[in-house]
Amino acid sequence: MAQLRLLAFAGSLRRESFNRRLIPVLAEGARAAGAEVSLIDLRDYPLPVYDGDIEAAGMPENVYRLQDLLAEHDGLLISTPEYNGSMPALVKNTLDWISRPTEPGPSGTTLFRGKVAGIVSASPGPLGGLRSLLVLRDALAKLGLVVVPQQVAVGQAGERLPETGMLADERLRAGVHGVGAAVAELAFRLKGGVDER
């Protein structure tokens, strides 16, 4: 059966971002379940705040690069911060730009449809960014993605995520791996493959 590919990114540009530390844990769970994961850094795809005039003057090249990446993958893995009870502008702005028309013409929203997503969050606060997950889940569903029901919000991230890829809490680590595995398993099924593991 064809290889399953997932595209992963953290919704923060901050060098010491907790979500940048968490996203490899999510990727690890998906890889253990058989998926190939491309982990990208949104710092490598800078975009202005969405502005129809910028789009009319010529689509930023990074929009096409992100659309091409999405087209090559079967699903998304996202680790997001929470800003004022919602998802950060970076995450929404990235999704909004990708949804714009692709270079060959069709709307970018067609690239999201029927793909699977898994979401987690991290925050120094006690709720771990849980509210951002609710908003992000809605936005992804609106774009046509199937978001797996499993999700994990890692609170007290300063203590729990001391380094990239290191989630010190055993139970939370298993939960984050579970989100990645659920995405891989559902994406395998939607791709029409038989998961024989």
Ligand SMILES: Cc1cc2nc3c(=O)[nH]c(=O)nc-3n(C[C@H](O)[C@H](O)[C@H](O)COP(=O)(O)O)c2cc1C
């Ligand atoms: C504008 C702004 C709003 C924030 N609002 C929240 C919030 O509503 N809930 C929360 O848990 N943390 C909030 N925080 C704190 C972030 O969780 C914290 O900065 C976190 O480290 C950001 O994620 P990162 O480490 O991946 O960059 C906010 C931070 C900023 C800059």
